[in-house]
Amino acid sequence: MRTSLIALVLLVICSGPVAADNWGHWRGPTGNGSSPGATPPTEWSGIKNVVWKVAIPGSGSGSPVIWEDKVFVVSGVPAGSGGNLPKLSFELWCLNRASGDVLWKQTAVTATPHQGTHSTNNFASASPCTDGTHVYAHFGSRGLFCYTMNGELKWSRTDFPKMSTRNSFGEGSSPTITGNLVLLPWDHEGDSFLYALDKLTGKTVWQTARDEPTEWSTPLVVDAKGGQQVILNGQNYARGYDLKTGKELWRCSGQTDRPVASAVSMGDLAIVGSGFRGSYMAAFRLDGRGDLRGTRSVVWQVNRDTPDIASPLLTNGRVYFHKAKTGVLTCLNAETGEECFGASRIPGIATTYASPVAAGGFIFLTGRSGTIVVIKDSAELEIVSTNELGEGIDATPAPVDDQLFIRGTRHLYCISAR
Numbered sequence: 001m002r003t004s005l006i007a008l009v010l011l012v013i014c015s016g017p018v019a020a021d022n023w024g025h026w027r028g029p030t031g032n033g034s035s036p037g038a039t040p041p042t043e044w045s046g047i048k049n050v051v052w053k054v055a056i057p058g059s060g061s062g063s064p065v066i067w068e069d070k071v072f073v074v075s076g077v078p079a080g081s082g083g084n085l086p087k088l089s090f091e092l093w094c095l096n097r098a099s100g101d102v103l104w105k106q107t108a109v110t111a112t113p114h115q116g117t118h119s120t121n122n123f124a125s126a127s128p129c130t131d132g133t134h135v136y137a138h139f140g141s142r143g144l145f146c147y148t149m150n151g152e153l154k155w156s157r158t159d160f161p162k163m164s165t166r167n168s169f170g171e172g173s174s175p176t177i178t179g180n181l182v183l184l185p186w187d188h189e190g191d192s193f194l195y196a197l198d199k200l201t202g203k204t205v206w207q208t209a210r211d212e213p214t215e216w217s218t219p220l221v222v223d224a225k226g227g228q229q230v231i232l233n234g235q236n237y238a239r240g241y242d243l244k245t246g247k248e249l250w251r252c253s254g255q256t257d258r259p260v261a262s263a264v265s266m267g268d269l270a271i272v273g274s275g276f277r278g279s280y281m282a283a284f285r286l287d288g289r290g291d292l293r294g295t296r297s298v299v300w301q302v303n304r305d306t307p308d309i310a311s312p313l314l315t316n317g318r319v320y321f322h323k324a325k326t327g328v329l330t331c332l333n334a335e336t337g338e339e340c341f342g343a344s345r346i347p348g349i350a351t352t353y354a355s356p357v358a359a360g361g362f363i364f365l366t367g368r369s370g371t372i373v374v375i376k377d378s379a380e381l382e383i384v385s386t387n388e389l390g391e392g393i394d395a396t397p398a399p400v401d402d403q404l405f406i407r408g409t410r411h412l413y414c415i416s417a418r
Contacts, residue, residue: 023398023405026063026127026174028357031220032264032314033396039360040404041417042374043385051403051414052100056093060124061353061394062174064405064412067132070103070149071095071405073412074137076124079110087112088123092137094151097403100414104151109142114162117170120353120368120394125172127395129182134199136182140171144184146202155202160195163188166214166258178221178228178243181205185232187215194219194232196246208246212236216260217311222270224286231263231270238263238272240286252292254280254301261307261321264314266334269299271314275306275324283337300337305330315358315377322352327367329356331379340379348373348386359399366393370408389413 021029021037028035041049058077065072073095076088089110094103113123126138134154137145143158163171165188176183177199184195192210197203210232217233221243228243235258237251256278263272265286273281281302288297305323312321319334327349331340349367357364358377362384365373370392376382395407404415 021400022068022132023066023400024131025065025129025176026396026398027218027220027262027311027355028398031222032266033311033355034313034315034358035399037401038399039402040399041402041415042362044387044389044415046388046390049415049417051416051418053411053413054095054100054102055410056407056412058088058091058124059122059409060407061122062124062127062407063354063396064398064407065128065130065135066097066398066400066405067130067135067149069097071097071412071414072128072130072135073407074124074126074128074139076122076139083112085113085116090124090137090139090142092128092135092145092147094135094149095412097414100412106147106151106153108137108139108145108156109158111142114141115164115170116168118168121170121172123170125170127174129175129177131177131199136175136177136199138175138184144175144182144197144202146199154200157197157202160186161190164190169214169258172216172260174218176219176221181243183219183221183230185215185217185219187212187234189213194230194241194246196243206246208241208248210234214258216258217262220263220265220270222265222286224268226287229270229286231265231272233259233261233263233272233274235259238282238284240270240284250284250288250290250292250297252282252284252298254282254293256280256306260309262311264312264319266314266317269334271312271319271334273306273312273321275308279304279306281306281312281321283334299335302332302337305343310352311355313356313358313363315363318379320356320363322356322365325351325353327352327365329365329381331381341381344381346373346375347383353394354396357397357399359404364397364399364404366397368392368394372397372406
C-alpha cells in the first residue's frame, strides 16, 4: 500500500510542470518589472520555442497576468456600430497555461465609449491583476470588475465619473492589488482621485483628491519606515501616500507633461520619471515629508533621456529605461544615479510602449514593431539575441518559470524551450 501511495505521488508530481512563480500584475511580483525566479528562453521565432499561440479578437494592450495554471488577458471586441465611435464588448479571457485552451471568457460590459482615443491607443489598455483568489479587469470609464478564478462575477463598480482625457488620448492606468485593497488611479481633466477599494466587496475604503491632470501611471506599493506607501506619478508632482489612510506624505515637482511611466523602488528609495516634452527622473527618500524639492530627500536626479510610455525596470541595483518612446536605452546605478552605460541605441527597436522586464539574468526589450531584443542583466550593454513573432507588440511581456507570455496585436503567445 505504501509503495502504491508513493508511486501515485510521483505520478502526480511528474505528470506536468509545477508553477513556482506567478505574475499577478503587469509589473510582476516585485512591482519593478523583474521576476526573481523565472528562466524563459532568450531565443524564439514564429515557430521556434512557441508552445502555443491563440488568436485574441479585438484590440487590447493590457499585459497578460499569470497565476498557477491560468493566464488572463483583456480585449475590446467590436460589437456593432456605435456611431462615430465603435461599440465594443469589453472582455476578460482566461486560458489554460499549459495548452492555451480558453477556459472561460466573460463580457464585463458592452458599450460605446464616450470619448475617443489616440490612434496608437485602444479601449482595453489597462492590464488585469489577480491575487489567486479573484481577478480584476479595469476598463476605465466602463468600470472595474471582480471575478473569481472560475469566471463568476463577484462585484463591479461602474459608478465612477467618466474620464475626460487630455486631447482624447484615451485611458490606461492599471489597478494594483495590495493586502485587502485594490488601488485605482483616476487622473484626468476633471476631478482626479486615487481610490482604495475593498478587494472583496468593491466598496471605497478611502479616496484622495489629486490636483493632477491626465496621467496614465500605475500605483506602486512600497515598504517604508512608518508604514507602507503608495507611490504615484503626476504631471504636477510625484507623490507618496500613506496606504492605510490615503494621506499625502510627500511630493516633488519636476515631472514632465502627461506622465505614463510608473515608479520603481529599492530599499528606502522610490524612483519616478517621465519624458514627454522634457526629461526628468529622480530618486526620493521614503522618509521625506512635505515638499521634497531641493532637500536631501532627493538623492539624485537626471534631466536627459528619460522614459515616456515604457516604465523603467529595476533589477540587481540598476535601473534601465528607454529615452521617450525610442529604443535608446540607459542604465544607472539605482542608489547613486551614476551611469552604468549611457544612452545606447538598441538595433531593431525604433519605438517602445511595452516596458522592459528582467528574468534569468537577462532583460527583454520590446519594440512596437514586434522585435524583442534580449540583453544581459549587466552593468555593460551586451546584446544576446533579437527575436520576431511577425506582429506588433505594445503589451509588456510576462516571464514566469521557464515561460514568457507575449500579447501581440493579434495573438497571445506562450514561449518556452521545453
